[in-house]
Amino acid sequence: MEVFVQQVINGITIGSLYGLIAIGYTMVFGIIGMVNFAHGDVFMVSAFFALIFLLVLTSWFGIASMTLALILVMVVAMVLTGLLVWAIERVAYAPLRGSFRLAPLISAIGMSIVLSNFIQVAQGPRNKPIPPVTRDVYTLWEGANGYPVNLSLKQIIIWVVTALLLAAFWYVVQKTALGRAQRACEQDRKMAALLGVNVDRTISLTFVIGAALAAVAGTLFLMYYGVVVFSDGFTPGVKAFTAAVLGGIGSLPGAVLGGLLIGLIETLWGQYVSADYQNVAAFSILVIVLIFMPQGLLGRPEVEKV
């Protein structure tokens, strides 16, 4: 029982990160029907931005307060990652609207390779460990066999930050002019353009918002695991994509739900079935979901347009 509760806590933590990344996939897919293959690597680059600015703040400016440092780092990572993705979108995706169907996907695969290899060349291929941001752990209760159920401060931070950001994000999408434009473009791009929505700008901003959320996930990932390496984008990227598909691609609540589910399935599978095959489980879910229920849990069934 204690083990189970502990794994659920861990699963929800990882799942929150997957959910944050998955939103980027699902929004971009919803608006232009493209799988942004480079999104996982954008997440990895954002963790590197966070790492570098954490080092700048602690070693150059000598900021001792970890809370302040973390908030500053997160903001910087969000801004820089947003800028990066804006540039990528302008260079590699925007010229391809109206090209043949697989062109944006191939371009995105190329961009993903560029990002991970660029980081490998620029920052070196080794693991980048940081000292733990906080070591505080609260024991919720102890089981009869002496097995404690722990909740670390890091996990609490991840839950709170994710919840706050999702609330802010939900507000942006539902209540602001940008969110309205976004939903309009999602339904009918041509009609939205006719009604005066700046479609190009809306698409760019969609990419940027997705990237900012991925940057939050990247910062939290760095804080939680305390290490990042250039190849860290691929597996979380595929898992977050799985989450987006599981929740129903195009659906925002679906992305979060899918993320939590993938996090839970992965940790419980690792605990109860086989730790070796943890990633196989995640990839298998992707295959099974895509084959048997491509519309996902909360998505709309896809209508094939001729």
Add this chain to the structure above:
Amino acid sequence: MNSAVKSKDGAGIDFGRALKDGVIIGIVAFALLGPLVGLKTDQNMANELILQNRLGLAAILSAIIGVGRFLLSAFIYPWIAARGRRTKAAVTLAELEARARVTRGLSVTGLIFLFVYPILIISLFGVQGSIKWVDNYGVQILIYVMLGWGLNIVIGLAGLLDLGYVAFYAVGAYSYALLAINFHLSFWVLLPVAGILAAFWGIILGFPVLRLRGDYLAIVTLAFGEIIRLVLINWKDFSGGSAGISSIPKVTMFGIYSFDMNATNSFIKAFHLSPSSAYYKVFLYYLILLLALLTAFITIRLRRLPIGRAWEALREDEVACRSLGINTTNTKLTAFAIGAMFGGFAGSFFAARQGFVSPESFIFMESAVIVAIVVLGGMGSMIGVALAAVAMIGGTELLRELDFLKLVFGKDFNPDQYRMLLFGLAMVIIMVWKPRGFVSARQPTAFLFKRKTVSGDLVKEGHG
């Protein structure tokens, strides 16, 4: 055209705007490269991360990007726009035929060159000196040519983006390695077996994904590729885990001569040659050349068969294809299976050549390299794929030879680091600039009854 419009056209070079573009892009580049390149994280003696200041390098790179953007805005875009305004004459049939003649001439010259290449190299560098040129360049490039041609059937002809092609390569390699070690079967028996097993896996993996559309299919094949690799790593009893399988038997010359020095029927002893692995490498070269040509020959013949026509129809428009009564399930499955079969052939050759296989050789990046070669070659064009493989694999290999680069970039310059970076950049640039391929463009093999002059360049999604 009146003079007012003309003068406006002439003043198309707007230096003010170009300068603004350049400066903005330069600043953006510095904001991004400043941290990523300018502040390198390194571990000190106490295993703590420290920052190494390289902001100067970042500034130089950003300046290059800014100037590049300025030149693009100021000169290249106006030039392209001016060129685009000239009326583009439709390609005539005569031009198409001339192009086909050039391609044919190129193929014949290339073929002759490929067959005399080892002889040429041996006469130039001697027997021992030829190893590097035959093995690192010849065999290595031809493996990728063959993989590119195999994947070309799936991506270029049938239009199914397969990101897990390396899985079939792995199936072929492990089939040969395991069957040769455990059952002592020869390469010549196992080559078709590996092909059949890979084709079988192609059907198994292809069957569930048939209903998926393009990008979903790509992701699912990627997941399949990863699953196979992860199983190979973790199922240690079967595959030896990440340590891999070593001492895989060499290829024999059809069972008559062996290339093992100690064997009684050793090739070297039989012909009283000085002991050298060069002869084996030359043999491998001709073997992979013939395998690659077999792939090309079968593909070219299949394109003329109804199934080949069906693949091309499927690539252009799946819905139209289905409504014309083509069985898309069978069409997709055959493409998957035949593509996988050639991957399996290449895989068993790879295992025999290396003498060692491990899951490390079958990572996603390997798939990405093959996809990049097919994309660069112009999805569907055989000669384009071959040239792309030569350029990308041979080119990066060649970078290693250029010693003066070491003088420019410092002693520890290692071009291999930049290999994948170049591949990725090439993929993006090709898609943005020439989505129909860089090296060559595919030509439709089936013409309408009334011979219309429509080439792949002029149509979008096949809507002539």
